[in-house]
Amino acid sequence: xxxxxxxxxxxxxxxxxxxxxxxxxxxxxxxxxxxxxxxxxxxxxxxxxxxxxxxxxxxxxxxxxxxxxxxxxxxxxxxxxxxxxxxxxxxxxxxxxxxxxxxxxxxxxxxxxxxxxxxxxxxxxxxxxxxxxxxxxxxxxxxxxxxxxxxxxxxxxxxxxxxxxxxxxxxxxxxxx
Amino acid sequence: xxxxxxxxxxxxxxxxxxxxxxxxxxxxxxxxxxxxxxxxxxxxxxxxxxxxxxxxxxxxxxxxxxxxxxxxxxxxxxxxxxxxxxxxxxxxxxxxxxxxxxxxxxxxxxxxxxxxxxxxxxxxxxxxxxxxxxxxxxxxxxxxxxxxxxxxxxxxxxxxxxxxxxxxxxxxxxxxx
DNA sequence: CCGTCAATTGACACGGTGTCAAGAAGAGGA
DNA sequence: TCCTCTTCTTGACACCGTGTCAATTGACGG
Numbered sequence: 257x258x259x260x261x262x263x264x265x266x267x268x269x270x271x272x273x274x275x276x277x278x279x280x281x282x283x284x285x286x287x288x289x290x291x292x293x294x295x296x297x298x299x300x301x302x303x304x305x306x307x308x309x310x311x312x313x314x315x316x317x318x319x320x321x322x323x324x325x326x327x328x329x330x331x332x333x334x335x336x337x338x339x340x341x342x343x344x345x346x347x348x349x350x351x352x353x354x355x356x357x358x359x360x361x362x363x364x365x366x367x368x369x370x371x372x373x374x375x376x377x378x379x380x381x382x383x384x385x386x387x388x389x390x391x392x393x394x395x396x397x398x399x400x401x402x403x404x405x406x407x408x409x410x411x412x413x414x415x416x417x418x419x420x421x422x423x424x425x426x427x428x429x430x431x432x433x
Numbered sequence: 434x435x436x437x438x439x440x441x442x443x444x445x446x447x448x449x450x451x452x453x454x455x456x457x458x459x460x461x462x463x464x465x466x467x468x469x470x471x472x473x474x475x476x477x478x479x480x481x482x483x484x485x486x487x488x489x490x491x492x493x494x495x496x497x498x499x500x501x502x503x504x505x506x507x508x509x510x511x512x513x514x515x516x517x518x519x520x521x522x523x524x525x526x527x528x529x530x531x532x533x534x535x536x537x538x539x540x541x542x543x544x545x546x547x548x549x550x551x552x553x554x555x556x557x558x559x560x561x562x563x564x565x566x567x568x569x570x571x572x573x574x575x576x577x578x579x580x581x582x583x584x585x586x587x588x589x590x591x592x593x594x595x596x597x598x599x600x601x602x603x604x605x606x607x608x609x610x
Numbered sequence: 611c612c613g614t615c616a617a618t619t620g621a622c623a624c625g626g627t628g629t630c631a632a633g634a635a636g637a638g639g640a
Numbered sequence: 641t642c643c644t645c646t647t648c649t650t651g652a653c654a655c656c657g658t659g660t661c662a663a664t665t666g667a668c669g670g
Binding site: 611612613614615616617618619620621622623624625626627628629630631632633634635636637638639640 | 641642643644645646647648649650651652653654655656657658659660661662663664665666667668669670
Binding site: 444446464 | 625
Protein backbone atom coordinates (compact mmCIF):
# COMPACT_ATOMS: atom_id res chain seq x y z
CA UNK A 257 0.00 0.00 0.00
CA UNK A 258 2.81 2.37 0.81
CA UNK A 259 4.36 1.62 -2.54
CA UNK A 260 1.08 2.34 -4.30
CA UNK A 261 0.82 5.72 -2.60
CA UNK A 262 4.45 6.84 -2.63
CA UNK A 263 4.70 6.24 1.10
CA UNK A 264 2.13 8.94 1.88
CA UNK A 265 -1.49 9.06 2.86
CA UNK A 266 -1.87 5.51 4.07
CA UNK A 267 -4.04 5.56 7.19
CA UNK A 268 -4.57 2.96 9.86
CA UNK A 269 -8.11 2.46 8.61
CA UNK A 270 -6.90 1.81 5.06
CA UNK A 271 -4.50 -0.82 6.31
CA UNK A 272 -7.19 -2.47 8.39
CA UNK A 273 -9.62 -2.55 5.50
CA UNK A 274 -6.99 -4.00 3.18
CA UNK A 275 -6.24 -6.67 5.78
CA UNK A 276 -9.94 -7.46 6.03
CA UNK A 277 -9.99 -6.57 9.69
CA UNK A 278 -11.34 -3.77 11.86
CA UNK A 279 -9.26 -0.70 12.56
CA UNK A 280 -9.09 -1.63 16.23
CA UNK A 281 -7.78 -5.07 15.42
CA UNK A 282 -4.69 -3.42 13.98
CA UNK A 283 -4.13 -1.68 17.30
CA UNK A 284 -4.26 -5.06 19.03
CA UNK A 285 -1.08 -5.94 17.14
CA UNK A 286 0.70 -2.60 16.81
CA UNK A 287 0.30 0.01 19.51
CA UNK A 288 0.97 2.91 17.18
CA UNK A 289 1.26 3.68 13.54
CA UNK A 290 4.99 4.14 13.93
CA UNK A 291 5.36 0.72 15.51
CA UNK A 292 3.62 -0.79 12.51
CA UNK A 293 5.89 1.14 10.18
CA UNK A 294 8.97 -0.05 12.01
CA UNK A 295 7.73 -3.64 11.92
CA UNK A 296 7.19 -3.25 8.18
CA UNK A 297 10.78 -2.15 7.64
CA UNK A 298 12.11 -5.05 9.70
CA UNK A 299 9.93 -7.44 7.77
CA UNK A 300 11.14 -5.97 4.52
CA UNK A 301 14.79 -6.24 5.53
CA UNK A 302 14.35 -9.88 6.40
CA UNK A 303 12.36 -10.63 3.27
CA UNK A 304 14.92 -8.93 1.07
CA UNK A 305 17.82 -10.61 2.86
CA UNK A 306 19.61 -7.39 3.73
CA UNK A 307 22.59 -9.18 5.23
CA UNK A 308 23.00 -11.46 2.24
CA UNK A 309 22.99 -8.50 -0.11
CA UNK A 310 25.71 -6.80 1.87
CA UNK A 311 27.95 -9.86 1.72
CA UNK A 312 29.11 -9.11 -1.81
CA UNK A 313 30.39 -5.72 -0.79
CA UNK A 314 32.13 -7.10 2.30
CA UNK A 315 33.91 -9.70 0.21
CA UNK A 316 35.47 -7.16 -2.12
CA UNK A 317 39.17 -7.48 -2.75
CA UNK A 318 40.05 -3.79 -2.89
CA UNK A 319 38.81 -0.56 -1.42
CA UNK A 320 37.54 0.72 -4.74
CA UNK A 321 35.76 -2.54 -5.41
CA UNK A 322 34.20 -2.41 -1.98
CA UNK A 323 33.00 1.13 -2.61
CA UNK A 324 31.53 0.14 -5.96
CA UNK A 325 29.86 -2.97 -4.59
CA UNK A 326 28.36 -0.96 -1.79
CA UNK A 327 26.90 1.60 -4.18
CA UNK A 328 25.53 -1.24 -6.30
CA UNK A 329 23.93 -2.81 -3.26
CA UNK A 330 22.42 0.48 -2.19
CA UNK A 331 21.19 1.43 -5.65
CA UNK A 332 19.41 -1.88 -5.83
CA UNK A 333 18.10 -1.75 -2.29
CA UNK A 334 16.73 1.79 -1.99
CA UNK A 335 13.98 1.44 -4.58
CA UNK A 336 12.74 -1.65 -2.77
CA UNK A 337 12.52 0.00 0.61
CA UNK A 338 11.80 3.48 -0.63
CA UNK A 339 8.09 3.69 0.10
CA UNK A 340 8.36 2.52 3.67
CA UNK A 341 11.46 4.65 4.18
CA UNK A 342 9.48 7.62 2.91
CA UNK A 343 6.72 6.95 5.42
CA UNK A 344 9.19 6.61 8.27
CA UNK A 345 10.93 9.77 7.17
CA UNK A 346 7.65 11.67 7.21
CA UNK A 347 6.68 10.30 10.60
CA UNK A 348 10.05 11.35 11.99
CA UNK A 349 8.99 14.98 12.19
CA UNK A 350 6.25 14.36 14.71
CA UNK A 351 7.15 11.04 16.26
CA UNK A 352 10.11 10.46 18.50
CA UNK A 353 10.05 6.68 17.97
CA UNK A 354 10.06 7.09 14.21
CA UNK A 355 13.02 9.42 14.47
CA UNK A 356 14.89 6.82 16.52
CA UNK A 357 14.05 4.03 14.09
CA UNK A 358 15.22 6.15 11.19
CA UNK A 359 18.38 7.02 13.09
CA UNK A 360 19.13 3.31 13.44
CA UNK A 361 18.85 2.70 9.75
CA UNK A 362 20.99 5.69 8.97
CA UNK A 363 23.60 4.45 11.43
CA UNK A 364 23.67 1.15 9.57
CA UNK A 365 24.14 2.98 6.29
CA UNK A 366 26.96 4.94 7.85
CA UNK A 367 28.65 1.75 9.01
CA UNK A 368 28.73 0.56 5.43
CA UNK A 369 30.13 3.86 4.24
CA UNK A 370 32.72 3.82 6.98
CA UNK A 371 33.81 0.31 6.04
CA UNK A 372 34.18 1.27 2.39
CA UNK A 373 36.17 4.37 3.26
CA UNK A 374 38.46 2.45 5.60
CA UNK A 375 39.06 -0.12 2.92
CA UNK A 376 40.05 2.70 0.60
CA UNK A 377 42.33 4.22 3.21
CA UNK A 378 43.98 0.89 3.93
CA UNK A 379 44.75 0.61 0.22
CA UNK A 380 46.24 4.09 0.33
CA UNK A 381 43.55 5.02 -2.16
CA UNK A 382 41.76 7.69 -0.18
CA UNK A 383 42.19 10.97 -1.99
CA UNK A 384 44.22 13.70 -0.33
CA UNK A 385 42.15 16.21 1.59
CA UNK A 386 39.83 13.71 3.22
CA UNK A 387 40.10 12.21 6.65
CA UNK A 388 38.39 8.86 7.12
CA UNK A 389 35.70 10.72 9.07
CA UNK A 390 35.02 13.43 6.55
CA UNK A 391 35.10 10.97 3.66
CA UNK A 392 32.63 8.76 5.49
CA UNK A 393 30.36 11.75 6.04
CA UNK A 394 30.54 12.65 2.36
CA UNK A 395 29.74 9.16 1.12
CA UNK A 396 26.99 8.82 3.71
CA UNK A 397 25.44 12.04 2.51
CA UNK A 398 25.72 11.12 -1.17
CA UNK A 399 23.67 8.00 -0.50
CA UNK A 400 20.90 9.67 1.49
CA UNK A 401 17.37 8.61 0.57
CA UNK A 402 16.16 12.14 -0.27
CA UNK A 403 19.02 12.45 -2.76
CA UNK A 404 18.11 9.14 -4.38
CA UNK A 405 14.53 10.33 -4.53
CA UNK A 406 15.54 13.59 -6.10
CA UNK A 407 17.75 12.00 -8.72
CA UNK A 408 15.33 9.30 -9.76
CA UNK A 409 12.10 11.29 -9.50
CA UNK A 410 12.98 14.93 -10.17
CA UNK A 411 15.97 14.34 -12.43
CA UNK A 412 14.56 11.26 -14.09
CA UNK A 413 17.61 9.06 -13.59
CA UNK A 414 17.06 5.35 -13.95
CA UNK A 415 18.29 2.97 -11.29
CA UNK A 416 21.19 1.96 -13.53
CA UNK A 417 22.13 5.59 -14.10
CA UNK A 418 22.00 6.22 -10.38
CA UNK A 419 24.44 3.41 -9.72
CA UNK A 420 26.80 4.22 -12.57
CA UNK A 421 26.91 7.95 -11.92
CA UNK A 422 27.12 7.58 -8.17
CA UNK A 423 30.12 5.30 -8.67
CA UNK A 424 31.71 7.92 -10.91
CA UNK A 425 30.93 10.67 -8.46
CA UNK A 426 32.17 8.82 -5.39
CA UNK A 427 35.28 7.57 -7.16
CA UNK A 428 36.24 10.95 -8.53
CA UNK A 429 35.56 12.60 -5.19
CA UNK A 430 37.15 10.13 -2.81
CA UNK A 431 39.62 7.91 -4.65
CA UNK A 432 43.17 9.13 -5.18
CA UNK A 433 44.60 9.49 -8.68
CA UNK B 434 9.41 31.10 15.75
CA UNK B 435 10.25 28.49 13.13
CA UNK B 436 13.92 28.98 13.88
CA UNK B 437 13.30 28.51 17.58
CA UNK B 438 11.53 25.21 16.93
CA UNK B 439 13.62 23.79 14.11
CA UNK B 440 10.84 24.48 11.62
CA UNK B 441 8.47 22.05 13.32
CA UNK B 442 5.51 22.28 15.64
CA UNK B 443 4.61 25.90 15.06
CA UNK B 444 0.83 26.15 14.93
CA UNK B 445 -1.43 28.87 13.63
CA UNK B 446 -2.51 29.62 17.18
CA UNK B 447 1.10 30.06 18.29
CA UNK B 448 1.73 32.52 15.50
CA UNK B 449 -1.41 34.47 16.33
CA UNK B 450 -0.54 34.67 19.99
CA UNK B 451 2.99 35.81 19.20
CA UNK B 452 1.55 38.49 16.92
CA UNK B 453 -0.80 39.61 19.68
CA UNK B 454 -3.82 38.83 17.57
CA UNK B 455 -6.58 36.24 17.47
CA UNK B 456 -6.12 33.02 15.53
CA UNK B 457 -8.88 34.06 13.15
CA UNK B 458 -7.19 37.35 12.42
CA UNK B 459 -4.31 35.38 10.92
CA UNK B 460 -6.78 33.69 8.59
CA UNK B 461 -7.97 37.14 7.46
CA UNK B 462 -4.50 37.68 6.02
CA UNK B 463 -3.43 34.19 4.98
CA UNK B 464 -6.02 31.70 3.82
CA UNK B 465 -3.98 28.67 4.81
CA UNK B 466 -0.94 27.78 6.82
CA UNK B 467 0.93 27.02 3.61
CA UNK B 468 0.14 30.45 2.21
CA UNK B 469 1.62 32.01 5.31
CA UNK B 470 4.69 29.81 4.99
CA UNK B 471 5.16 30.80 1.38
CA UNK B 472 4.75 34.47 2.25
CA UNK B 473 7.39 34.00 4.94
CA UNK B 474 9.88 32.57 2.46
CA UNK B 475 9.27 35.43 0.04
CA UNK B 476 9.71 37.93 2.82
CA UNK B 477 12.90 36.25 3.88
CA UNK B 478 14.30 36.25 0.36
CA UNK B 479 13.62 39.96 0.02
CA UNK B 480 15.00 40.74 3.45
CA UNK B 481 18.15 38.75 2.83
CA UNK B 482 18.58 40.23 -0.65
CA UNK B 483 18.71 36.93 -2.45
CA UNK B 484 19.43 38.52 -5.81
CA UNK B 485 22.25 40.63 -4.42
CA UNK B 486 23.89 37.62 -2.89
CA UNK B 487 23.79 35.79 -6.19
CA UNK B 488 25.48 38.65 -8.02
CA UNK B 489 28.94 37.66 -6.79
CA UNK B 490 28.63 34.22 -8.29
CA UNK B 491 27.31 35.58 -11.57
CA UNK B 492 30.23 37.96 -11.86
CA UNK B 493 32.83 35.18 -11.60
CA UNK B 494 35.57 35.19 -14.21
CA UNK B 495 35.91 31.43 -14.67
CA UNK B 496 33.74 28.38 -14.43
CA UNK B 497 35.53 27.07 -11.38
CA UNK B 498 35.26 30.43 -9.68
CA UNK B 499 31.58 30.57 -10.46
CA UNK B 500 31.08 27.11 -8.99
CA UNK B 501 32.96 28.08 -5.84
CA UNK B 502 31.12 31.38 -5.46
CA UNK B 503 27.82 29.59 -5.86
CA UNK B 504 28.67 27.09 -3.15
CA UNK B 505 29.78 29.94 -0.90
CA UNK B 506 26.51 31.74 -1.52
CA UNK B 507 24.50 28.63 -0.81
CA UNK B 508 26.47 27.65 2.27
CA UNK B 509 25.80 31.08 3.69
CA UNK B 510 22.18 31.19 2.60
CA UNK B 511 20.85 27.80 3.66
CA UNK B 512 21.31 28.28 7.40
CA UNK B 513 19.36 31.52 7.18
CA UNK B 514 16.39 30.03 5.39
CA UNK B 515 16.68 26.58 6.85
CA UNK B 516 13.86 26.72 9.40
CA UNK B 517 11.28 27.98 6.97
CA UNK B 518 12.55 25.62 4.28
CA UNK B 519 12.15 22.78 6.75
CA UNK B 520 8.56 23.78 7.43
CA UNK B 521 7.77 24.02 3.74
CA UNK B 522 9.46 20.68 3.14
CA UNK B 523 7.32 19.06 5.82
CA UNK B 524 4.13 20.64 4.49
CA UNK B 525 4.96 19.35 1.01
CA UNK B 526 3.87 15.84 1.91
CA UNK B 527 0.27 16.77 2.56
CA UNK B 528 -0.16 20.07 0.76
CA UNK B 529 -0.15 20.49 -2.98
CA UNK B 530 0.52 24.24 -2.77
CA UNK B 531 3.50 23.69 -0.50
CA UNK B 532 4.88 21.14 -2.93
CA UNK B 533 4.56 23.65 -5.76
CA UNK B 534 6.23 26.41 -3.75
CA UNK B 535 9.06 24.09 -2.86
CA UNK B 536 9.36 23.04 -6.47
CA UNK B 537 9.82 26.68 -7.46
CA UNK B 538 12.65 27.18 -5.04
CA UNK B 539 14.30 23.98 -6.17
CA UNK B 540 14.01 25.11 -9.76
CA UNK B 541 15.78 28.33 -8.85
CA UNK B 542 18.54 26.34 -7.18
CA UNK B 543 18.83 24.24 -10.29
CA UNK B 544 19.16 27.32 -12.47
CA UNK B 545 22.17 28.36 -10.43
CA UNK B 546 23.69 24.90 -10.72
CA UNK B 547 23.05 24.85 -14.43
CA UNK B 548 24.73 28.23 -14.88
CA UNK B 549 27.78 27.10 -12.95
CA UNK B 550 28.03 23.88 -14.94
CA UNK B 551 27.67 25.70 -18.24
CA UNK B 552 30.38 28.10 -17.22
CA UNK B 553 32.60 25.11 -16.51
CA UNK B 554 31.76 23.52 -19.82
CA UNK B 555 32.44 26.73 -21.72
CA UNK B 556 35.88 26.80 -20.11
CA UNK B 557 36.41 23.22 -21.23
CA UNK B 558 36.72 22.40 -17.54
CA UNK B 559 33.85 19.96 -17.20
CA UNK B 560 35.27 16.57 -16.31
CA UNK B 561 34.95 13.77 -18.84
CA UNK B 562 32.00 11.51 -18.24
CA UNK B 563 29.50 14.26 -17.46
CA UNK B 564 27.05 15.88 -19.79
CA UNK B 565 25.90 19.37 -18.84
CA UNK B 566 22.60 17.82 -17.79
CA UNK B 567 23.99 15.08 -15.62
CA UNK B 568 26.56 17.40 -14.05
CA UNK B 569 23.78 19.87 -13.25
CA UNK B 570 21.76 17.11 -11.65
CA UNK B 571 24.73 16.05 -9.57
CA UNK B 572 25.52 19.53 -8.33
CA UNK B 573 21.84 20.19 -7.70
CA UNK B 574 21.63 17.06 -5.60
CA UNK B 575 24.81 17.81 -3.65
CA UNK B 576 23.30 21.11 -2.53
CA UNK B 577 19.93 19.75 -1.43
CA UNK B 578 18.66 21.05 1.88
CA UNK B 579 18.32 17.60 3.49
CA UNK B 580 21.98 16.96 2.72
CA UNK B 581 23.00 20.27 4.27
CA UNK B 582 20.89 19.36 7.28
CA UNK B 583 22.48 15.97 7.53
CA UNK B 584 26.03 17.27 7.28
CA UNK B 585 25.63 20.12 9.73
CA UNK B 586 23.35 18.40 12.23
CA UNK B 587 24.12 14.67 12.08
CA UNK B 588 27.75 14.92 11.01
CA UNK B 589 28.47 18.05 13.03
CA UNK B 590 30.06 20.01 10.19
CA UNK B 591 30.34 23.73 10.70
CA UNK B 592 29.13 26.12 8.03
CA UNK B 593 32.71 26.80 7.01
CA UNK B 594 33.44 23.08 6.75
CA UNK B 595 30.34 22.62 4.65
CA UNK B 596 31.48 25.25 2.19
CA UNK B 597 35.11 24.13 2.05
CA UNK B 598 34.36 20.43 1.71
CA UNK B 599 31.52 20.94 -0.71
CA UNK B 600 33.88 22.94 -2.90
CA UNK B 601 36.41 20.13 -2.71
CA UNK B 602 33.78 17.55 -3.45
CA UNK B 603 32.22 19.41 -6.37
CA UNK B 604 35.57 20.33 -7.83
CA UNK B 605 36.98 16.84 -7.65
CA UNK B 606 33.77 15.37 -9.03
CA UNK B 607 33.01 17.80 -11.83
CA UNK B 608 36.13 19.73 -12.80
CA UNK B 609 38.56 18.21 -15.27
CA UNK B 610 42.17 17.55 -14.32
C1' DC C 611 -19.12 -26.39 30.11
C1' DC C 612 -16.01 -22.96 31.08
C1' DG C 613 -12.27 -19.90 30.33
C1' DT C 614 -9.38 -17.57 27.23
C1' DC C 615 -8.18 -15.11 23.34
C1' DA C 616 -8.87 -12.51 19.28
C1' DA C 617 -11.81 -9.78 17.07
C1' DT C 618 -15.98 -6.75 16.57
C1' DT C 619 -18.92 -2.52 17.08
C1' DG C 620 -19.51 1.90 18.42
C1' DA C 621 -18.41 5.65 21.02
C1' DC C 622 -15.23 9.06 22.45
C1' DA C 623 -11.02 12.34 23.51
C1' DC C 624 -7.51 15.01 21.53
C1' DG C 625 -5.07 18.11 18.54
C1' DG C 626 -4.78 20.85 14.59
C1' DT C 627 -6.77 23.23 10.48
C1' DG C 628 -10.11 25.78 8.50
C1' DT C 629 -15.08 27.99 8.57
C1' DC C 630 -18.82 30.71 10.06
C1' DA C 631 -21.71 34.19 12.36
C1' DA C 632 -22.49 37.99 15.34
C1' DG C 633 -20.71 41.81 17.27
C1' DA C 634 -17.23 45.60 18.77
C1' DA C 635 -13.97 49.44 17.82
C1' DG C 636 -12.11 52.98 15.19
C1' DA C 637 -11.40 55.97 11.01
C1' DG C 638 -13.17 58.88 7.57
C1' DG C 639 -16.52 61.29 5.02
C1' DA C 640 -21.26 63.47 4.16
C1' DT D 641 -23.51 63.82 14.38
C1' DC D 642 -24.36 59.80 12.03
C1' DC D 643 -23.18 56.29 8.71
C1' DT D 644 -20.34 53.04 6.69
C1' DC D 645 -16.32 50.44 5.81
C1' DT D 646 -12.73 47.76 7.52
C1' DT D 647 -10.49 45.12 10.84
C1' DC D 648 -10.54 42.47 14.57
C1' DT D 649 -12.76 39.61 18.40
C1' DT D 650 -15.26 35.80 20.53
C1' DG D 651 -16.98 31.50 20.44
C1' DA D 652 -18.79 27.79 18.20
C1' DC D 653 -18.31 24.19 14.96
C1' DA D 654 -16.92 20.66 11.09
C1' DC D 655 -13.44 17.63 9.58
C1' DC D 656 -9.76 14.37 9.83
C1' DG D 657 -6.67 11.11 11.72
C1' DT D 658 -4.75 8.79 15.86
C1' DG D 659 -5.35 6.44 19.82
C1' DT D 660 -8.54 4.65 23.83
C1' DC D 661 -12.23 2.28 26.05
C1' DA D 662 -16.11 -0.83 27.04
C1' DA D 663 -19.29 -4.24 26.01
C1' DT D 664 -20.03 -8.11 23.15
C1' DT D 665 -19.35 -12.20 20.10
C1' DG D 666 -17.43 -16.47 18.48
C1' DA D 667 -14.04 -20.10 18.25
C1' DC D 668 -11.01 -23.29 20.25
C1' DG D 669 -9.08 -26.21 23.86
C1' DG D 670 -8.90 -28.43 28.44
